[in-house]
Amino acid sequence: MNPGPPQAGSAPGGLVIDGVAKTFEDRRLLDAVSMRIAPGESVALLGESGTGKSTLLNLVAGLEPVDAGRILVGDIDVCSLSADAAAALRRQRIGFVFQAFHLLPYLSAERNVAVPLLLNGAKPAQALDEARRLLADVGLASRAAAMPRELSGGEQQRVALARALVHRPALVLADEPTGNLDPATAGTVLALIAERVRASGATLLMVTHSEQAAAIADRRWRLDAGGLHEA
Numbered sequence: 001m002n003p004g005p006p007q008a009g010s011a012p013g014g015l016v017i018d019g020v021a022k023t024f025e026d027r028r029l030l031d032a033v034s035m036r037i038a039p040g041e042s043v044a045l046l047g048e049s050g051t052g053k054s055t056l057l058n059l060v061a062g063l064e065p066v067d068a069g070r071i072l073v074g075d076i077d078v079c080s081l082s083a084d085a086a087a088a089l090r091r092q093r094i095g096f097v098f099q100a101f102h103l104l105p106y107l108s109a110e111r112n113v114a115v116p117l118l119l120n121g122a123k124p125a126q127a128l129d130e131a132r133r134l135l136a137d138v139g140l141a142s143r144a145a146a147m148p149r150e151l152s153g154g155e156q157q158r159v160a161l162a163r164a165l166v167h168r169p170a171l172v173l174a175d176e177p178t179g180n181l182d183p184a185t186a187g188t189v190l191a192l193i194a195e196r197v198r199a200s201g202a203t204l205l206m207v208t209h210s211e212q213a214a215a216i217a218d219r220r221w222r223l224d225a226g227g228l229h230e231a
């Protein structure tokens, strides 16, 4: 199924995880886990290291195939998409803050942030303007022209966050988005996430170990050996 034309900011879609299973080699990581996030709702996903939180985000974004089950982003079943259609879905409707940032090493901070807008057809000058605005919002106005290798871990994390929010995605997947930040900077960044998510009616699924970050969510889920459940 093709996700259709760009819907950034205009298609609040909930998330349904329905009976999802995932095994790596002979280790069953997720076993028939199910959960539902209403459109516009924010959920903090907690759980010990190695329980499969990042894997779950990868499945939701269509970056890894499920072994069984269904994942609906809005009305689109991610598990039934071709690789191209999954890429289109990510480009148009999903903002992903990766745990390891995954900035493009050969692009400046502002160009990294502009990428989702450019891929969705924005004019380069407008995309760069918007990218710089968001970098200013995360306290990086003076670092916009820097290359990723010149940035600290916390700065790279904020660039990754700006890139995930810049196209006003309907679904924001954030993997420990404040893991490298001091409490004051984390507070600024969390306020931005909350404000952008609320303003565009987006759905947020945020992996975090931080009480400060979990506090911006409407609900908490926990992933552990017993599966995925409300915490």
Ligand SMILES: Nc1ncnc2c1ncn2[C@@H]1O[C@H](COP(=O)(O)OP(=O)(O)OP(=O)(O)O)[C@@H](O)[C@H]1O
Binding pocket: 024, 025, 029, 047, 048, 049, 050, 051, 052, 053, 054, 055, 056, 099
């Ligand atoms: N592509 C892969 N191939 C094989 N094993 C994998 C793969 N991806 C993840 N795993 C394994 O799945 C388990 C869960 O990994 P995952 O990264 O989802 O955990 P996590 O809950 O995000 O942990 P953390 O809190 O440390 O980030 C780990 O044991 C990891 O080694």
Ligand SMILES: [Mg+2]
Binding pocket: 053, 054, 055, 099, 175
């Ligand atoms: Mg992880």
